[in-house]
Amino acid sequence: MPFGASIPSPPPTYLVHHLACWFQVSNKCWIHNGLSGFVPAKRRAMVLPLRASFWDSIKSGFLKNNNSTKVVEPPSTFMEEEDPFPQDIVLLEKTQPDGTFEQIIFSSAGDVDVYDVQALCDKVGWPRRPLTKIAASLKNSYLVATLHLIKGIDQKQLIGMARATSDHAFNATIWDVLVDPSYQGQGLGKALVEQLIRVLLQRDIGNITLFADNKVVDFYKNLGFEADPEGIKGMFWYPRY
């Protein structure tokens, strides 16, 4: 089945990042088919066209050196592209049968309502945390990434979120990757994390880490994460289970 022809011109407020992909889905995948909107499609793997030269210029996070060698980190190779990456990226577009236009937007702007975050945490079954602490954790995070579902012109719903803490120079740690259960199974979690990684690397944070529950280790492996690299163990202070 040939991939659809052209993507229609995007709404003026967003730059449509032509991902040239379609999402792994059970029966809800849409491939854009010219002007007739979205048509159902077979299940496919997700593809994100990453720019090889940019990725190659970033050093790996772990360096092992013996005492005799001096290694100095190279000056930041920030932004070799001419056009800056947009903060908002359209991951999915769909025109409903009734004509409503829907989009799922990734954003690294971190523009999120703390009540929406709490509602999302409720949906995935997390215990309630004080709103002030949620707000503080977002404010103190280096990067807060969101997935919003936009319906028509005025409906905007938070359906995914992830954040990363960082020392602003070397290391980042990803926490709290959430996708609304109603929207899981469509590859949105993968897209969310991939885009988050892209932004971190774009900002020259070379060491991206996270701590994965047993059940999601494979999910992150498929995204390029390695568990216990070189035998290095994640450890926690007095964990209580």
Place this chain on the structure above:
Amino acid sequence: MQSHGVLLPLRGPSSSLSLSRHLRRQLTLTSFHSSKASTRPRSLLLPVASAAFTVSDGELETRGFRVRRSSDGLDVAALNDVFARVGFPRRDPDRLRRALGHAGGAVVWVEESKRGGGPGKPVAFARATGDGVFNAVVWDVVVEPSLQGMGLGRAVMERLVADLRRSGVSNIALYAEPRVVGFYRPLGFAADPDGIKGMVYSRRNQKKR
């Protein structure tokens, strides 16, 4: 209660995150992990204000070491020298200063007192990054090789953990090379608790599709 694609915080849905700090402290006292018993477990479980460190600040002073709790006065070049001597990569000094100055992080280091006063060289160091309320990760724990085995590493770690806990953070994590896992265990750290794995992103692992 876990969903695909959800990265749980360490303490997951079954945690006591929603409890008040006082009640959490009570839980800490009563549900102590005996399998991680160290020589002085209780010092880490007491309310932080009266926490007793293995070696007190005063004892360190008599040995010629001063504990510092901020990056003020830290000689970044000297710290890089210590990094190199323990086998870490040297860091770009500007980026290192940026990492140290970043708000929300905690820094503890030990300064070797200099005869005649003046700023002394760092001989032990640890820093943490986090969101200030829930999570923190400890990085770059180093002790000058010629001064290892004296309790300086433990000294900085105990104080760093105490500082983080005082600010309310109780999810404290780190990445330990195999040969230092044993150093962190008596400090109260456990590896892969409940199967949680530390993971690192590696470009070469990214699957081509």
